[in-house]
Amino acid sequence: MSLLVIYNPVAGSGSAKLLIDEHILPALQPDHIIDGILSTERAGHAGTFVAEYARDHSTHNLTIILASGDGTLHEIIDSLSSAKATHGRVSFVLVPAGTANALYSSLFPPASQEMIDDVAYKLQSLRLYLNGKGTVRSLTYSLTEFFPNPTTQVNPRVASSCVVTSTSLHASILYDSELLRKEIPGIERFKVAAHKNGKRWYHATARLLPCSSSAVQIWDPASHSFVDHPESTKVSPVVEFKGPFIYFLSTVNVDRLETEFIITPLAQEVPPASNTCDIVIVRPLRDPSIGEEGETGREQFVEKIWGVMGGAYKRGLHIDLRYDHNGHIVNDGDGALVVEYIRCGGWEWIPDDEDKRANLVCADGEVLEIEHGGKAVSRVCDAISNLALGVYCDKE
Numbered sequence: 001m002s003l004l005v006i007y008n009p010v011a012g013s014g015s016a017k018l019l020i021d022e023h024i025l026p027a028l029q030p031d032h033i034i035d036g037i038l039s040t041e042r043a044g045h046a047g048t049f050v051a052e053y054a055r056d057h058s059t060h061n062l063t064i065i066l067a068s069g070d071g072t073l074h075e076i077i078d079s080l081s082s083a084k085a086t087h088g089r090v091s092f093v094l095v096p097a098g099t100a101n102a103l104y105s106s107l108f109p110p111a112s113q114e115m116i117d118d119v120a121y122k123l124q125s126l127r128l129y130l131n132g133k134g135t136v137r138s139l140t141y142s143l144t145e146f147f148p149n150p151t152t153q154v155n156p157r158v159a160s161s162c163v164v165t166s167t168s169l170h171a172s173i174l175y176d177s178e179l180l181r182k183e184i185p186g187i188e189r190f191k192v193a194a195h196k197n198g199k200r201w202y203h204a205t206a207r208l209l210p211c212s213s214s215a216v217q218i219w220d221p222a223s224h225s226f227v228d229h230p231e232s233t234k235v236s237p238v239v240e241f242k243g244p245f246i247y248f249l250s251t252v253n254v255d256r257l258e259t260e261f262i263i264t265p266l267a268q269e270v271p272p273a274s275n276t277c278d279i280v281i282v283r284p285l286r287d288p289s290i291g292e293e294g295e296t297g298r299e300q301f302v303e304k305i306w307g308v309m310g311g312a313y314k315r316g317l318h319i320d321l322r323y324d325h326n327g328h329i330v331n332d333g334d335g336a337l338v339v340e341y342i343r344c345g346g347w348e349w350i351p352d353d354e355d356k357r358a359n360l361v362c363a364d365g366e367v368l369e370i371e372h373g374g375k376a377v378s379r380v381c382d383a384i385s386n387l388a389l390g391v392y393c394d395k396e
């Protein structure tokens with residue numbers, strides 16, 4: 001068993017080094033032998049460091065204490081998944097030092113917003129590792145393949161994610177916020193990017209794929225349960241959704257993207273099997289007050305989409321919202337659901353060629369582009385080749 005300590009000194013507000021020097025290294029000494037310590041110096045550094053370490057030491061059991069945000073974790077997982085020779089188990093001890101820390105705050109939901117700045121809150125995974133009372137919870141991940149065109153199966157580019165894979169509004173906001181990073185270094189850039197994207201609709205066909213053990217399922221607020229999607233049958237289990245879309249975002253392992261932004265609340269409330277993802281979809285033409293796509297409809301929906309997504313900040317209220325027959329968004333009644341909340345084994349996304357923004361896919365914060373005429377196929381799995389990933393936490 002090898003132990004690595006990795007921190008990203010520029011993640012979030014730059015607190016990782018202080019946490020390492022003042023809390024983590026003193027807590028490890030003198031009982032734990034550290035086999036390598038890395039302060040990341042550039043994008044991608046953590047990933048290459050871990051992949052090289054695993055290769056050079058042919059280790060089968062690696063523990064990584066990681067003080068960073070989700071992006072650095074993503075780089076490590078992506079790099080391990082590309083280095084196919086790696087096998088065994090990699091267990092993370094997470095220390096939330098990033099901006100959003102989606103995985104950590106899903107595994108250790110804070111009781112209040114104030115709590116997230118407490119050092120004791122940040123060191124829970126470390127404490128469980130040190131005192132031997134934690135369990136290593138397996139991480140599920142999505143592998144997304146980018147095919148240059150829908151019929152080729154040759155060497156697609158692959159991205160792995162253990163938090164979020166998205167298209168549409170979320171991917172577009174991340175894309176624009178990256179362009180704004182130099183100009184607006186703080187998280188304010190996300191608001192500016194969101195504002196730029198308020199009116200955009202995304203044209204694509206999505207195909208929802210069943211998992212090995214069940215049909216594509218959809219959340220039914222009336223029965224408060226997941227039910228088989230009526231179009232997912234034994235003979236034809238794949239469900240096709242036509243756009244336009246505004247929101248299409250899938251998660252694994254998490255119910256939130258930030259402490260208070262609980263976008264897939266059922267991941268916590270109704271725990272999924274390990275080989276499924278939760279997908280939140282908004283298709284504006286389900287609104288009965290919008291007859292067809294056009295400037296008026298897009299204008300009309302801007303306020304609605306922010307209102308709906310605001311439900312994620314209210315413990316996930318967005319998933320029960322419906323349209324009344326005038327298109328007003330209400331909490332009750334029997335109108336069409338605003339959000340289609342799907343649980344399934346993966347999805348395909350085939351963007352319309354003319355829509356330049358529908359080709360963006362975000363994998364744990366990294367934004368990738370589908371080639372003109374191509375598609376992305378995202379599948380959930382519980383091991384990358386022969387590599388099992390886990391995180392120290394207090395529950396399986």
Ligand SMILES: Nc1ncnc2c1ncn2[C@@H]1O[C@H](COP(=O)(O)OP(=O)(O)OP(=O)(O)O)[C@@H](O)[C@H]1O
Pocket residue numbers: 008009010011012013040041042043044045068069070071072073075097098099100101102365
């Ligand atoms: N020394 C460095 N200089 C510049 N960028 C770095 C350095 N080290 C790592 N990075 C990059 O910083 C990016 C952001 O890191 P990370 O995701 O850990 O923090 P975050 O973005 O603040 O948090 P979150 O992803 O939780 O919102 C990573 O994608 C990584 O490539």
